Amino acid sequence: MINKNDKMSKIDLNKNKKKQKLLESAFNLFMTKGIKDTSIQEIVDGCKVAKGTFYLYFNDKYDIEDYLITYKSKELFNNALEELEKNYINNFEDQIIFIINYVIDELVKNTNILNFIKKNLSQGIYNDRFNNLIDNDTLGIYELFNKGLKDNNIKLKNPNITLFMIIELVGSTCFSTIIEEKPVPINEYKPFLYDTIRMMLKDKK
Amino acid sequence: MINKNDKMSKIDLNKNKKKQKLLESAFNLFMTKGIKDTSIQEIVDGCKVAKGTFYLYFNDKYDIEDYLITYKSKELFNNALEELEKNYINNFEDQIIFIINYVIDELVKNTNILNFIKKNLSQGIYNDRFNNLIDNDTLGIYELFNKGLKDNNIKLKNPNITLFMIIELVGSTCFSTIIEEKPVPINEYKPFLYDTIRMMLKDKK
DNA sequence: CTAAAATATTGACTAATAGTCATTTTTGTG
DNA sequence: CACAAAAATGACTATTAGTCAATATTTTAG
Numbered sequence: 137m138i139n140k141n142d143k144m145s146k147i148d149l150n151k152n153k154k155k156q157k158l159l160e161s162a163f164n165l166f167m168t169k170g171i172k173d174t175s176i177q178e179i180v181d182g183c184k185v186a187k188g189t190f191y192l193y194f195n196d197k198y199d200i201e202d203y204l205i206t207y208k209s210k211e212l213f214n215n216a217l218e219e220l221e222k223n224y225i226n227n228f229e230d231q232i233i234f235i236i237n238y239v240i241d242e243l244v245k246n247t248n249i250l251n252f253i254k255k256n257l258s259q260g261i262y263n264d265r266f267n268n269l270i271d272n273d274t275l276g277i278y279e280l281f282n283k284g285l286k287d288n289n290i291k292l293k294n295p296n297i298t299l300f301m302i303i304e305l306v307g308s309t310c311f312s313t314i315i316e317e318k319p320v321p322i323n324e325y326k327p328f329l330y331d332t333i334r335m336m337l338k339d340k341k
Numbered sequence: 342m343i344n345k346n347d348k349m350s351k352i353d354l355n356k357n358k359k360k361q362k363l364l365e366s367a368f369n370l371f372m373t374k375g376i377k378d379t380s381i382q383e384i385v386d387g388c389k390v391a392k393g394t395f396y397l398y399f400n401d402k403y404d405i406e407d408y409l410i411t412y413k414s415k416e417l418f419n420n421a422l423e424e425l426e427k428n429y430i431n432n433f434e435d436q437i438i439f440i441i442n443y444v445i446d447e448l449v450k451n452t453n454i455l456n457f458i459k460k461n462l463s464q465g466i467y468n469d470r471f472n473n474l475i476d477n478d479t480l481g482i483y484e485l486f487n488k489g490l491k492d493n494n495i496k497l498k499n500p501n502i503t504l505f506m507i508i509e510l511v512g513s514t515c516f517s518t519i520i521e522e523k524p525v526p527i528n529e530y531k532p533f534l535y536d537t538i539r540m541m542l543k544d545k546k
Numbered sequence: 547c548t549a550a551a552a553t554a555t556t557g558a559c560t561a562a563t564a565g566t567c568a569t570t571t572t573t574g575t576g
Numbered sequence: 577c578a579c580a581a582a583a584a585t586g587a588c589t590a591t592t593a594g595t596c597a598a599t600a601t602t603t604t605a606g
Contacts, residue, residue: 172401176564262517262523301510304517380593391556392593396594
């Protein structure tokens with residue numbers, strides 16, 4: 137039985153290797169040429185795989201795009217959480233602001249990532265379409281949020297909705313304020329955003 | 342001189358007629374078949390225009406998409422503002438909630454429109470790429486907001502940013518709560534959203 | 547009013563691309 | 577090892593985007 141399981145996981149690993157290669161190749165091309173100007177042929181050429189193989193794993197370009205947006209936004213939050221652990225911040229509100237600030241700073245440094253995920257930052261947290269494919273060893277922001285509330289004995293009317301609103305607000309406003317600097321550049325926007333988030337977190341009952 | 346202007350406007354009108362036809366045809370197809378499965382040929386067939394004409398006015402499908410998202414979201418807000426006028430609501434906060442509620446209800450009724458504009462509801466207000474093309478006879482929500490603040494003698498730290506945040510929050514969360522009913526269905530979400538918006542509007546200095 | 551100039555429109559054409567599927571290769575099983 | 581099952585291949589077809597020389601329409605100016 138153990139033997140069988142080992143073999144099974146070996147197959148899955150090989151399967152995922154091809155898939156992973158396709159994802160990496162696609163991501164590189166999407167970043168350099170943009171999605172519209174990237175062809176399936178280029179994606180498979182970029183990882184020495186036949187065109188037919190692409191269609192074994194994905195329906196089309198936009199399927200890969202969707203996966204990558206989820207993966208990349210999840211990665212952003214995971215990195216933020218790792219960084220948070222190194223910083224020993226006790227106050228719950230400050231922890232949340234730290235994470236948001238980390239994510240925003242990463243997006244400012246990597247505007248090409250922001251242009252790719254557009255306003256879909258929250259996919260990493262709320263799109264469970266790929267839950268089986270993306271590793272989730274780290275404690276997600278969702279779990280951290282609820283644990284933080286419990287540890288600090290903070291009661292919110294509905295913690296899930298509050299977190300949802302915060303992430304959506306950050307995701308959707310980053311695109312405008314970082315890429316187009318509208319209605320104000322990100323640096324001018326940040327204080328207002330962080331004040332608003334703190335207000336949302338005080339939404340007690 | 343008047344004559345010349347008349348002629349000029351006649352040209353512009355004819356120009357816009359072709360463009361308008363293309364936009365209408367594209368919108369119908371986008372709504373029924375989706376953007377991915379709509380071809381340029383179908384768009385031009387749908388309004389008895391040659392294919393080459395399409396490329397006189399637009400770069401590609403996504404150019405038309407961008408215009409339509411802006412146009413349709415602007416239309417939503419204009420309709421909301423018209424409806425507001427009929428309802429004689431004096432309280433400023435209630436006026437804003439009325440508008441947001443009207444927009445959300447329209448999106449619930451027309452989920453195909455929501456699927457089309459996705460999280461870009463704010464384009465109607467903040468995308469000025471098409472300002473010269475879209476009629477703007479009605480008082481925009483932007484102007485109404487600032488007028489409302491003035492009339493009610495309400496001081497916000499930065500009214501533009503507050504409005505921006507509200508619209509982005511509504512736009513980005515509607516997609517998830519209406520289409521996917523996540524993290525909660527729209528009806529359960531509304532009270533939290535409206536409470537949050539009222540809080541944002543109390544952000545005085 | 548007319549002819550030349552400027553502008554707008556056309557649709558046949560080419561090059562590029564998506565997606566399919568019969569065949570081949572690799573992997574697993576007894 | 578031999579057979580079965582699963583995965584991968586890439587030549588092929590049908591579709592489509594985008595171009596551009598030719599044609600039609602509109603404007604201007606004498």
